[in-house]
Amino acid sequence: MAAASSWNLISTPCLNKAFSASLSCRHSLPSRLTSALFHCGPARTKPFIVKAIFDVKPTVLVAEKLGEPGLQLLKNFANVNCSYNLSPEELCTKISLCDALIVRSGTKVTREVFESSSGRLKVVGRAGVGIDNVDLSAATEHGCLVVNAPTANTIAAAEHGIALLIAMARNIPQADSSIKAGKWQRNKFVGVSLVGKTLAIMGFGKVGSEVARRAKGLGMQVIAHDPYAPADRTRAIGVELVAFDEAVSSADFISMHMPLTPATSKMFNDNAFFKMKRGVRIVNVARGGVIDEEALLRALDAGIVAQAALDVFTEEPPPNESKLVRHENVTVTPHLGATTTEAQEGVAIEIAEAVLGALKGELAATAVNAPMVPAAVLSELAPFAALAEKLGRLIVQLVAGGSGIKSVKVTYATTRGPNDLDTRLLRAMVTKGLIEPISSTFVNLVNADFIAKQRGVRITEERIVLDGSPESPLEYIQVQIANVESKFATAISETGEVKVEGKVKDGKPHLGRVGSYGVDVNLEGSLILCRQVDQPGIIGRVGSILGEANVNVSFMSVGRTAPRKQAVMTIGVDDEPTVDLLKKIGDIPAVEEFVFLKL
């Protein structure tokens, strides 16, 4: 049966030259999958679009054991090739014939895998949560979507954490081995009680919070450390959010539940063990790499750590001779956190649906590097998406710190009815533009809403319906932030919000209004916005200050209320002016205020 599908991906890659070149070539593939790839622009903030038409069934390579219900779903739509235990070379060979790949934690999806796919691989499905075994940058650079199954194994992992906690505290694995070896050692295996003890949950996400709930049920005092968790979420289940040092120094038990990232890699090192209570007990069902395993061994030998229970290891499987694994105070399981019948069925269905949805061009809710949107919507909205992001990026820089951004309104002026204008992409792009300059978290189009919510930013949308031909999806987009001060008072509208408005002009994002002032500039490079008394010579003076400092002006526009009253000058600059240079502009007597903005 022929399955036709169009496939589209928006992302924000750092495009290098080689990548640009590889994106713009056409691939001639055995499955008659044709792909056309084109850029909307070279910058990392601009989306790129991938479109592929399947005229035969897509092929899905399942490289690790997946639950049967998921396999059945896949088989209804795709050719499914289950090949387990592939060597890295075998995976690279097979991948060039596959449109999607499904893995668990045991397969490393490296840059070489994406390179070997020669552009055919469109989706990688991680049948589980942690995506540290997938090279996300390489995936994005190769226009490949990565989706995961973030919810179905939460309870299994939390239950395994609790199982390890109790088994460790009561020496169950050691006692089991002892009795099977023909011994009866009732005095050797004296355990420790959990009730009343302090458990520090490191990483208060889905698994961490479920472990916390269960530990409270066991009568433990639970504290948590998570730099990104909102305090009201921890408070809701009676858990106190504390700093890292406080968590590790006051805990009797520590349980890891953060992802493995460059920031969490070897977070538990000699320094961290040094701060811990003597006799602390550690559980790790997150990732081996969050612990410096050699440091843990030292801490065990020194008696700082009394016991450890580990489901995960830096290298899996760990070397046979691993001193850590063989340590008498260490309990180990072979990465079993997600391995229950229920979780594996759930994960298989969750990942099969995500991969199939992606192959069909649907918006992927569990995308970890980029979302998918229908082809037609995407190509039509691409320039407006770039505009939306630029407006977000611009307005957030106009806000003066202190009061926090809580309420953002995005207004779309359109001739289209609600069913003919899908604004999800535009809202996500405004959000991305708003959040990225103020957040250390990487924001992609999928997590943008979530991160905004996490930061307490409410984004509302409104339409202004215009008369006219619905040929163009939008006339203009307005973004307003209420209840904040502005660094540039001119940006405050008559109704008191910081406001910017833009449109797409000649296919490019264009700024049309700042506060109540009309302006007329392309949204590219960097901008100086300057309000001055409208009088002869100001433009020339600003121009020569910039010129003398070798700052190249790309464009300039002036909007004014009335002759000789106030005017707003917008200057596009190719180079970043120094603070001293900006001060010179500010020192011009007619200049009332100015702001420098990076787009």
Ligand SMILES: NC(=O)C1=CN([C@@H]2O[C@H](COP(=O)(O)OP(=O)(O)OC[C@H]3O[C@@H](n4cnc5c(N)ncnc54)[C@H](O)[C@@H]3O)[C@@H](O)[C@H]2O)C=CC1
């Ligand atoms: N052993 C197993 O079989 C399983 C292991 N896992 C591991 O558990 C991890 C957590 O899973 P979920 O709870 O579903 O993910 P999640 O994304 O819901 O939670 C992760 C939490 O870690 C926090 N975090 C990030 N950086 C941190 C840092 N530097 N310090 C403290 N907290 C930090 C995040 O803010 C987030 O709240 C996964 O990334 C995966 O590696 C998950 C499922 C099964």
Ligand SMILES: O=C(O)C(=O)COP(=O)(O)O
């Ligand atoms: O979901 C996760 O992050 C896990 O660690 C589970 O891994 P697995 O799918 O069992 O190899």
